[in-house]
Amino acid sequence: MPASPMICMPSSIVAESLSQSCAPAFKGSMSTNTLLGGEIARGLGGESRVKWPLRRSSDLFELRYGKALVASSRRPGRVPVFGTNGQTGTHDTPLFAGPGVIIGRKGAGHLGVHWTDEDYWVIDTAYSLVPDADIDLKYAYYLLKYVGLNHLKHGTSNPSLTREAFGAQYFPVPPIDEQVLIAETLSAIDDKIDANSRTVAQALTLARALFESSLAQGTRTAQVGAVSEFHNRRRVPLSRREREQRPGAVPYYGATGVFGYVDEALFDEILVLVGEDGSVVREDGGPMLQYIWGKAWINNHAHAITGLIVSTELLFLALDRADIRPIMTGAVQAKVSMGNLKSVGLRLPVGKALDVLELALAPVFSLYRSRINESAQLRKTRDALLPELLSGRLRVSIQESA
Known part of the structure; x- marks a missing residue:
């Protein structure tokens, strides 16, 4: 019979206290007096x-040092080159x-923990981790990724992670x-998240292809203001301090993404966000766009719009191929005003092609949203499991499958 891992766990992994009843505590934990010259890694709930x-x-x-490899010295190839924040070429x-x-070894930003299946190069801003023979490499990856590295950095101008720290x-x-089983359990979740990411990318590629195909059958030009509704009056900016005073699970959106989480929602619908000031334009001249749904708080750096006589999804695709450089203003900080955005012309399909496109886009974007939602829930599950599995408060056992 093939064996499969089974997590031995209480009924709710998000309970405040995760008591373990299906396996006895593992004997052999070190007492506080034995932690000489160091301390237990953070995030594990204490010794x-x-x-x-x-x-x-x-x-x-x-920790093995990397070796400098400037861009001009790199030769064409498929070997990934890693630095402190991930792959750099x-x-x-x-x-x-x-x-x-x-x-990651040094730098003012985040020190990353990265996995690669391939042979690789590490530059001098990172380390390559070599575990002892009785440590599973993938287990080590999850352990270090959960614990983190930034709190161990020393220095001010170019803080570094020393081997000693x-x-x-x-x-x-x-x-x-059990290390292997823990790693396999967490990897299974990450594999599903990766598969969802590929599906999301494919769904968006398909949606764009359907849109372009419909345009080939005839087009008309309509201004943004004629085919969309703006909801800017509902937006409210919050300072960082104000956001810190009202923590929650509702994403707080700005011009280019999520800038924190708060305790209340101003919106709860499918929306297209268009950057209003700051980072408002892509390299190809298109607007900075976000397609969002669910509970959200939006600040005054992003226009919030929905489709008026076309679906919000079709509006998103039409805006995605628009060039907004002619309507940008601001010498110091780029801006796209609501009035100027409303004047942008969009190419839209006409007649039966428009109707067929709208019908085709609905299931594609439904799949897009469902996979992103599923991945968000999987990340919550993984992040709740991590400290429990790593500490031994939850156990992974082998269950014989029929």
Whole structure:
């Protein structure tokens, strides 16, 4: 019979207290007095809540330095080149054999933790992680990605992660077989998220292709103001301090994306957001667009619009191929006023082609939304599972399938 991993867990993983009843606590956790010259890695709930033995990071991992490789020295190839924040290009020769884990070493920004299945090169702003023989590499990846690195940086002008600071942490170390099962469980969630991302990209490509095909059958030009409704009066800007004072789960949108989360929604519908000031135009001259749905708070840096005599989805596709450079204003900060945006001409299909397109777009965008929603829920599940699995408060066991 094939074996499959089963998570032994309480009925709700989002409960305030995740009690574990289906497996006894793993014996062998180190007492506080044994954590000499270091402390337990953050985010695991404290030593008393970790059920696995704790071992010092310097005994588990070797951090190998990368090697500088400026862009002008790179040769065409498929070998990924990694820096502190992820892949920075490609080269024809690897420095390390894959699979591998790359962790950021220095820089004022976020220090990343990245996985690669391929042979790879690491430049001098990152480390290549080499685990001990009794540490599964994928388990190490999830462990470090969850714990993070930024809190370990030292310095001001160009803060760095030293080997000493990294090595002073204590990490939970389950048996190798359970490490593998934990990694497989989390990887299964990430694999589904990746599959959803591919489906989302394909859905958008299909929608654009359907739109272009419909235009080939005849077009008319209509101004944005004639085919859309603006909801700008409902927008309310909040300062960062105001947002911090009202934390919640509602995304707070600006010109280019989500800038935080708040406790209340101003909108709860499908909308197209068009950047109003700041970053308002793409390199190809098109507007900065967002297609959003569900509860949202929108500030005054993005126009909020819906389709009036066409669907919001068709409006999004028409705006996506528009050139807004002629209507931009502002010498210091680019701006697209509502009046100017309303004057932009959009190419639209006509007659039966328009009706057929609208019918075809509805299921495509429904799939687009459902996959993004599913991935958001999967991320919440994964992020709730991570500290519980890594600490041993939840156990993964083998279940024989019929």
